[in-house]
Amino acid sequence: MITLETIKKKSIVDVAGALGIPLKRLSSTLYEQVEHDSFKIFTNTNTFKWFSRDIQGDVIDFVQLLAGVSFKEAIHFLDKGDFPEQEVQALKLEPFRYYLPESKDFGSARTYLKTIRHLSDETINTFGRQGFLAQGQWQSDNHTEPVVVFKSKDHHGRLVGASLQGIEEHPDRYKRGRLKKIMKGSHGYAGVSLAIGKPKRLVFAESAIDLMSYYECHKEELSDVRLVSMEGLKKSVIAYHVIRLASEEKGDFSFLDELDKGRLTNYLDMILRSTTHFQTHEQLITLVVDNDKAGRDFIAKLQEQGFPVQKDLPPLDIFDGKSDWNEELIRQKQEPSLDDWLCQFYEERSHGFRPSQELALEL
Template structure:
């Protein structure tokens, strides 16, 4: 059996050289692809990231991307190739420092979530009861504004990050009109999660707003599940929550506490290749990501790597060619249902048939 641990150590720089990819060295641990300056290789973690396309991964993912091959074919290529091993440094994360002043009044945040995002009080309160929401004040460049704070907590309930959503529009300051920011120092692998019952499966969305919208659209059928916002498309978040759930089932978090958080995706691959843990859990992983090219590609990539996945995508907007769960929630709330339309139709027809006719004068 091929040891994935050893395969992952194959030097990504040397592998790039084997493919004839020209690299420019920027520092002792950072390389850049000459033809694509947003494509970076990090030798300290033996990983890459293509920032303009939001694609990242380890040396196996790199081979899959460059050669257009499957997970197994990439492993075979790396196993047979004469590539030196790259010493990988353990990622040392500093404790997250939450410095945002919070307001005792949640009114502006609630108004934004209800009127702009069309979320119900019940949904807002459900996330609030698990300590995931707050209203804060963001300060930058002599500018202060109210924000909705979405809090990220780890398996011990510790605050390890936060995402911020501006409440007021400032089109002169932000391309999207409102502030959207992940706080500095956030441990991105943890995501933002809501626990329902005793979780036996995991559902992943791209953003916390989409996660709240998915909850509202499906709350009647959700039990014993953990809903997770990846705050993007991040395999590391999926890995963390798979290992977290396995640790919860054992009642032992020592492995999760001690493992290198920079190699979570690697550990997920090991679990898939060496155990039947994921396969033994029915409908264990559900991807409720955006129905767009990036979301669908992310799902297909994981499937190609052998992950058994369920997908629950919002209905596609035929005009735009893409949609997310918040857009689907708003559509459901604003568009009348077929039953409502039929009731209105028959009511109007009934009035037309049985209302007295106004006599006309034959002049």
């Protein structure tokens, strides 16, 4: 009798061939889909991951995704097909190794966050006191430069990843002018997170700087919430923090400790399909992602799947059709206040000039 475990051992590479999906071999255990270079197949675990879309799974998920069929139809296809079994190695998540030299002086990082990103000392100190910020030295190809380090910690407070933001401009080395990198070996499901009060809901941003910017724009109204940076658009990060929050409410992390972190999105889908959790927590998830096509599509996809997602997007920039929360923070700080306008009004009066509004009306 065929079993689910036997089905999952069907060679994913041979299945891809049967579906007419061209693959490019990168190493003895790694393949890449020719049409999508972020779509990788791992023969040692018989799994795949589509990095740009944050989709991953086993050979059954693979058939469902690429053939557009149901779970039952995927099982039937794999059962009837003449596919050899793949020897599968258990996926082991290696502990994150933080190898970056840190500076005792945070001055350059603070200057960058204040002058370039327009974040306040209060915001920087709030995240810094929680141990999420540091100034480090990045070295690559005989080149060394200072970076802001954004640290990711899990539900036990263990460091499980870090993302880096270059402080200096090096347009000859980086397309965006400054280094932007996730450290090798980071566990991407955790993200940078900040708890305010006793969290009862979750707010997700695309980057740590956008997260800090959103906090600064809304800090007076934030209470009992966990702010999380996904470092991209990652359903796995949402899944981890939904399960983490439920574990915190129960006071028991045993399920979260033991589950396969590579299948977090599957667990989230299972919670949606087989429990009433999202019906009783309708305000649980708020997305404060970039107001661009990718961000809006990410929200729409989750809503189509049935997740009760709230959204709080930055106002759209009419000139290039996109915006993020750091851009909105900068805009708010550069926009003159009523007090500034009144000061200018009276200064013009005192020098015998009429304000531009009056001139416009007369004309």
